Amino acid sequence: MTAVSTESLQGAEGRNGNYPGKGIGAPVGVAVLGMGTVGTEVLRLIHEFSSSLENRIGGPIEVRGVAVSDLTKKRDVLDNFPGITLTDNAHELVEREDVDVVVEVIGGIDYPRELVLSALKHGKSVVTANKALIAAHADEISDAANAAGVDLYYEAAVAAAIPVVGMLRRSLAGDQVQRISGIVNGTTNFILDAMASTGASYEEALAEATRLGYAEADPTADVEGHDAASKAAILASMGFHTRVTYNDVHAEGITNITADDIEAARLAGYTIKLLAICERLVDDEGATTVSARVHPTLVPNEHPLATVDKSYNAVFVEAEAAGRLMFYGNGAGGAPTASAVLGDIVGAARNKIHGGRAPAENPYAHYPVADFGDVPTRYHIDMAVVDRVGVLAEISRRFADQGISISAVRQEEHGDDSRLIVVTHASLERKLAAIVEELKTLDDVRAINSVIRLDG
Amino acid sequence: MTAVSTESLQGAEGRNGNYPGKGIGAPVGVAVLGMGTVGTEVLRLIHEFSSSLENRIGGPIEVRGVAVSDLTKKRDVLDNFPGITLTDNAHELVEREDVDVVVEVIGGIDYPRELVLSALKHGKSVVTANKALIAAHADEISDAANAAGVDLYYEAAVAAAIPVVGMLRRSLAGDQVQRISGIVNGTTNFILDAMASTGASYEEALAEATRLGYAEADPTADVEGHDAASKAAILASMGFHTRVTYNDVHAEGITNITADDIEAARLAGYTIKLLAICERLVDDEGATTVSARVHPTLVPNEHPLATVDKSYNAVFVEAEAAGRLMFYGNGAGGAPTASAVLGDIVGAARNKIHGGRAPAENPYAHYPVADFGDVPTRYHIDMAVVDRVGVLAEISRRFADQGISISAVRQEEHGDDSRLIVVTHASLERKLAAIVEELKTLDDVRAINSVIRLDG
Numbered sequence: 001m002t003a004v005s006t007e008s009l010q011g012a013e014g015r016n017g018n019y020p021g022k023g024i025g026a027p028v029g030v031a032v033l034g035m036g037t038v039g040t041e042v043l044r045l046i047h048e049f050s051s052s053l054e055n056r057i058g059g060p061i062e063v064r065g066v067a068v069s070d071l072t073k074k075r076d077v078l079d080n081f082p083g084i085t086l087t088d089n090a091h092e093l094v095e096r097e098d099v100d101v102v103v104e105v106i107g108g109i110d111y112p113r114e115l116v117l118s119a120l121k122h123g124k125s126v127v128t129a130n131k132a133l134i135a136a137h138a139d140e141i142s143d144a145a146n147a148a149g150v151d152l153y154y155e156a157a158v159a160a161a162i163p164v165v166g167m168l169r170r171s172l173a174g175d176q177v178q179r180i181s182g183i184v185n186g187t188t189n190f191i192l193d194a195m196a197s198t199g200a201s202y203e204e205a206l207a208e209a210t211r212l213g214y215a216e217a218d219p220t221a222d223v224e225g226h227d228a229a230s231k232a233a234i235l236a237s238m239g240f241h242t243r244v245t246y247n248d249v250h251a252e253g254i255t256n257i258t259a260d261d262i263e264a265a266r267l268a269g270y271t272i273k274l275l276a277i278c279e280r281l282v283d284d285e286g287a288t289t290v291s292a293r294v295h296p297t298l299v300p301n302e303h304p305l306a307t308v309d310k311s312y313n314a315v316f317v318e319a320e321a322a323g324r325l326m327f328y329g330n331g332a333g334g335a336p337t338a339s340a341v342l343g344d345i346v347g348a349a350r351n352k353i354h355g356g357r358a359p360a361e362n363p364y365a366h367y368p369v370a371d372f373g374d375v376p377t378r379y380h381i382d383m384a385v386v387d388r389v390g391v392l393a394e395i396s397r398r399f400a401d402q403g404i405s406i407s408a409v410r411q412e413e414h415g416d417d418s419r420l421i422v423v424t425h426a427s428l429e430r431k432l433a434a435i436v437e438e439l440k441t442l443d444d445v446r447a448i449n450s451v452i453r454l455d456g
Numbered sequence: 457m458t459a460v461s462t463e464s465l466q467g468a469e470g471r472n473g474n475y476p477g478k479g480i481g482a483p484v485g486v487a488v489l490g491m492g493t494v495g496t497e498v499l500r501l502i503h504e505f506s507s508s509l510e511n512r513i514g515g516p517i518e519v520r521g522v523a524v525s526d527l528t529k530k531r532d533v534l535d536n537f538p539g540i541t542l543t544d545n546a547h548e549l550v551e552r553e554d555v556d557v558v559v560e561v562i563g564g565i566d567y568p569r570e571l572v573l574s575a576l577k578h579g580k581s582v583v584t585a586n587k588a589l590i591a592a593h594a595d596e597i598s599d600a601a602n603a604a605g606v607d608l609y610y611e612a613a614v615a616a617a618i619p620v621v622g623m624l625r626r627s628l629a630g631d632q633v634q635r636i637s638g639i640v641n642g643t644t645n646f647i648l649d650a651m652a653s654t655g656a657s658y659e660e661a662l663a664e665a666t667r668l669g670y671a672e673a674d675p676t677a678d679v680e681g682h683d684a685a686s687k688a689a690i691l692a693s694m695g696f697h698t699r700v701t702y703n704d705v706h707a708e709g710i711t712n713i714t715a716d717d718i719e720a721a722r723l724a725g726y727t728i729k730l731l732a733i734c735e736r737l738v739d740d741e742g743a744t745t746v747s748a749r750v751h752p753t754l755v756p757n758e759h760p761l762a763t764v765d766k767s768y769n770a771v772f773v774e775a776e777a778a779g780r781l782m783f784y785g786n787g788a789g790g791a792p793t794a795s796a797v798l799g800d801i802v803g804a805a806r807n808k809i810h811g812g813r814a815p816a817e818n819p820y821a822h823y824p825v826a827d828f829g830d831v832p833t834r835y836h837i838d839m840a841v842v843d844r845v846g847v848l849a850e851i852s853r854r855f856a857d858q859g860i861s862i863s864a865v866r867q868e869e870h871g872d873d874s875r876l877i878v879v880t881h882a883s884l885e886r887k888l889a890a891i892v893e894e895l896k897t898l899d900d901v902r903a904i905n906s907v908i909r910l911d912g
Contacts, residue, residue, distance in 0.1 A: 045777055049632060055697070055820040056629050155627065161778030163619075163627030170626070171611065171619030173512050174798020176505060241511070304784065307763070321501055321795035322617030322785065328760065329781035339777035342630020356812010364511040 025059025028349040031099045031124075033067045033090050033115055034106035038129055038156070040077050041338035042103060042345075047080040049342070057349045065093045094119040101348045103341060104128040113137055120144040120152070125348040129156035129337055135230035135246040138237060142361045151351055151358045153344035158231045159184050159313040160336040162329040163343075167317070168238035169359050176320040177239040180278040181455065184231040186311030186332045187222035188254050188274040190214040192296075193309045195262050196271060202257055214311050224253035225274065225294040232276035235315070236292035240280055241365040244292050250372040252295040261450050264382055264421065268410070270298040271306040275455060281370055289370035298380050298454040305456075373430030378407070378454040380423050381436065384446040387418040391444045395420065398442075402435050403427070417446055423454060481515025484805040487555040487580075489523045489546050489571055490562035494585055494612075496533050497794035498559060498801075503536040505798070513805045521549045550575040557804045559797060560584040569593055576600040576608070581804040585612035585797055591686035591702040594693060598817045607807055607814045609800035614687045615640050615769040616792040618785040619799070623773070624694035625815050632776040633695040636734040637911065640687040642767030642788045643678035644710050644730040646670040648752075649765045651718050652727060658713055670767050680709035681730065681750040688732035691771070692748035696736055697821040700748050706828040708751040717906050720838055720877065724866070726754040727762040731911060737826055745826035754836050754910040761912075829886030834863070834910040836879050837892065840902040843874040847900045851876065854898075858891050859883070873902055879910060 030046070032039055046053065046061055054060040065085030066078070078086065087093055094102050094115055102119035104126060106112045112133050119126050121144060128134065134141070134154050145152035155165045159182070168177065183189050187209060194205040206223065209215035221227045229251035236244040254274050265272050275297040281289050299306045304326050308314040313331025318324050330336040347358055385391050392411065399406055405425040412419040424432060439445050486502070488495055502509065502517055510516040521541035522534070534542065543549055550558050550571055558575035560582060562568045568589050575582050577600060584590065590597070590610050601608035611621045615638070624633065639645050643665060650661040662679065665671035677683045685707035692700040710730050721728050731753040737745050755762045760782050764770040769787025774780050786792040803814055841847050848867065855862055861881040868875040880888060895901050 041777070045630065049630065052632065052697075052821075053630065056815070056818060161627075161631070161775070162781060163623050166622065166627045167619050170803060171617075171622045171799045172795070173802040174501065174505065174509065174800075175617070175795045176508065241508075319617070319795065321497070321791040321798070323789075323792055325618060325783070325785035327781070327783055330779045333779075335777040336779055339628070339631045339775065342777070343627045344630075346629035347626060350815060351812060354813060356807060357810060359512070359806060362512060365508075 025057070025353040027060045027062040028057065028352050029062050029064045029098045029100045030103060030345065031065050031067070031093045031096065031101070032063065032103045032105065033094070033112070034104065035066060035068045035075060036105065036107070037334035038337045038341065039066070039105040040075070041334040042105065042341050043077045043081065045338050045342050047077070053346060056346055057353065059349070059353045061345065061349060064096060064099050067093050090115050091118060094124060095122050099124055100352045101125045101127060101345060103345060104130055105341065106130070109133050109136055113141070116141055117144050120148050120150060123148050123150060125151035125153070125352065127153045127341055127344040127348055129154065129341055131157040131227070131230040131234060132246070135233040138234070138245065138361055139243055146360055149357065151348045152360060153348055153358060154234070155344050156337045156340035158234050159315060159329070159331040160333065161339040162313055162315060162327045162331060163340070164235065164315045164327055165238060167327065168235070172317070172319055172322060173359065175322050177317060178280050178320060179318040180235045180239050180315060181275050181305065182235070182315035183273055183305060183308050183313050184276045184315065184331060185222055185228040185274060186313060187215045187219060188228070189308065189313070190311040191223070192254060192257065192272055192274065195257070195259060196266065199259055199263070201259050202255065223255055225251035228274060228276045228294040232278055232292040232294050235276065236278035236290055237361060237363065239278055240290045240367055241362055242290055242367040243363040244290060244369055248292060248369040250293040250295070254296050257296055258450070261382070261452060265298055268421070269301050270454070271301055272296055272452065273299050273305060273308070275299070275305070277455065279375070280367070281375065288367050290367045291370045291372070291375045293372060293375065296452055298452055300456050303456045373428065373433070375429045376426040377429045377432060378424050378426050379432045379436070380421065380452045380454045381439070382419070382421050382449040383439065384414070384417045384449060385420045386444045386446065387413065387416055388444070391418070392420070394444060395422070395439070395442070398438055399424070399435060402431055404431055404435055481513070481809040483516045483518040484513065484808050485518050485520045485554045485556045486559060486801065487521050487523070487549045487552065488519065488559045488561065489550070489568070490560065491522060491524045491531060492561065492563070493790035494793045494797065495522070495561040496531070497790040498561065498797050499533045499537065501794050501798050503533070509802060512802055513809065515805070515809045517801065517805060520552060520555050523549050546571050547574060550580060551578050555580055556808045557581045557583060557801060559801060560586055561797065562586070565589050565592055569597070572597055573600050576604050576606060579604050579606060581607035581609070581808065583609045583797055583800040583804055585610065585793055587613040587683070587686040587690060588702070591689040594690070594701065594817055595699055602816055605813065607804045608816060609804055609814060610690070611800050612793045612796035614690050615771060615785070615787040616789065617795040618769055618771060618783045618787060619796070620691065620771045620783055621694060623783065624691070628773070628775055628778060629815065631778050633773060634736050634776060635774040636691045636695050636771060637731050637761065638691070638771035639729055639761060639764050639769050640732045640771065640787060641678055641684040641730060642769060643671045643675060644684070645764065645769070646767040647679070648710060648713065648718070648728055648730065651713070651715060652722065655715055655719070657715050658711065679711050681707035684730060684732045684750040688734055688748040688750055691732065692734035692746055693817060693819065695734055696746045696823055697818055698746055698823040699819040700746065700825055704748060704825040706749040706751070710752050713752055714906070717838070717908060721754055724877070725757050726910070727757055728752055728908065729755050729761055729764070731755070731761070733911065735831070736823070737831065744823050746823045747826045747828070747831045749828060749831065752908055754908055756912050759912045829884065829889070831885050832882040833885045833888060834880050834882050835888045835892070836877065836908045836910045837895070838875070838877050838905040839895065840870070840873045840905060841876045842900045842902065843869065843872055844900070847874070848876070850900060851878070851895070851898070854894060855880070855891060858887055860887055860891055
């Protein structure tokens, strides 16, 4: 481990001490961990907006150091920061006495977890864009922030610059959130939108997304719903004041969605979106649980989420007093993510200078997380059935016997077979899953083409 | 002036002192000024959510008193607040030592201004939903809050529970806002939407809005754009860190919009919306000014603002790093407005208990407000012209002579006359206004049917 500096540390500190300032506040020392797309953009904006930031904070931001894994790489943006430390020893950097705010934009879980915990323990406020870290370890990290009395910000962890975290933390702090449903993964929205608008297969749309940079070389985390699940955990935690972690979220991805599914949805007036759905559920005895889940969902075309195209994100919130709110924008990318990080840096820096702490994650409500089987959902079941009189009656009876109410049925001739689409009313997920298993055993049912949940 | 109380003050204080609490913080005393729709809903929610609010704040909210103009009126919600003071002496209430946060939901300007200034002077934080007050006197009121070191919150002043003020104050604090355009008046959006969807005249749609409670008995403030102008002033002030007041906003209402205008817009692929537009303008020499204006605007149907129907509000923000963001929801009504007020109360109460201050209005940038004539706009000019060869050439020449570039022309036969629609590219407002005056003098132009600006 080595540290390089274009000026001596002595020099850097001298410069800070001589900061002309405006007599309004001491400089706030910032350490940036990670110089990928987001970290580089954060540094670029700190430089570009330095005068604005100083005015908004009430004191200047001084970047003390940047931690990277590869010290040899040329990084042009650092030319704007003469004298700062470029180091591969992130642990040393986060402990430095002249660092007040640590910005973690490395990604991953275990390594940033160590760094963030160390930073908090050393009294630094932390700003992170790391959804996986927060969704896995919010408890431990929040506790460390509370113990140290410092700030923990992570607006950029969900939907980049769309300020959903701040909205749940502050704007709706006097309200009761009932439900949050959102498109929080741009890659899958791009793929589903491309399939819907061009008729492409999943594989073709994924290839296009990869070619255009919307999907990573290994798209697993996006297309399997893991990324959206992290965000759902964070949204549910903030919205319901209850600790919901990544492991509490039922996640299904979009890899099984076919061009046929998209076309069938279109004909029925729906658009298929990968939704993160967070719900407060109250049972007949008045007991409250919460649910967080991610799955492909049929959204009625007239619902605002249905029109969210390309790689855009949108989050729909229903609160008791506020009613329905929707927030829309770029949910990923270097600049939008950096915007959210910068907003958090300003918040943390203001508090360092003026005192006070941002509202922390506050899981006072301690609602149990509902088992996915106990969550009410609606199914859109597309099956191939034998074309004979009485099939519909027989299948309908099966639903009725299970106490599942049918909302709509559509039957189409296809040669010897008939295509039967059944849309249910809301029923418990476990009952709906069971009826699908039962349908598979019927001689009249040749195949279950697809089962997609329906919302709105 | 008298004060009535269902318990003695002594009793109320005793009760506070004995508050069982959770050992987490002293009670925060709140005074509510005004018991109209919003004030009543605020009190209802404080009661309904009391346990949640206590957990989120870190201490209980105690309503100390409510000021009203009519003490004799029966107010059921007060049954939930035994022992509080109901008074018509608001001045006395805001000075009370056991009041920490004053909530102003009276409306009007002069009387609430006195009360808010007195509250701030006495060290109380203030939460107000009063757009007219903030748009007229932000300078004086912010200065008083800063002098006292207390909080001044007004999320509910713009678009109710849609958290645009918080978003500009905090979430985008590390970004550079370029432009804000929004539908911020529900009454006029209801009227324009009704005209577009039913073909109704302005008068018919206004009557319907009045019947349904979307328009007040005297709709002037809404339909003439005054209400939206107050909100534009606040948005521009927050977004550009510059003091923009109501008088700085150029405002035009919707009273001249005809069913013909709506139909012509529809045929051309546009929807007419009353937009508040706040812009940062940089001239050729790099000098920056800001503009805030309200006027009927042709919005392309594919723009997200075009689909905002009924009395909904939506605010579209363009920032350098975040890109385009949109926020959508109920922009008025008792419950949504109360949700925003409650969120602010939680913020102010947290700061009272834990220290710190919310970011205040901070007009450090001091950009001059551009004269409306110097703002680039686009015109959609609908005129009746004589049906003779050469008319289009003559009119086009007039535009060219003034250096105004034409984006599109459409000509239709109407008996002896011809209808000519000219859509310009962006040009200075004063030049566009001048060409309209010039067109009026031409023998070939029988009438200017309408002039509507175009955006997006």
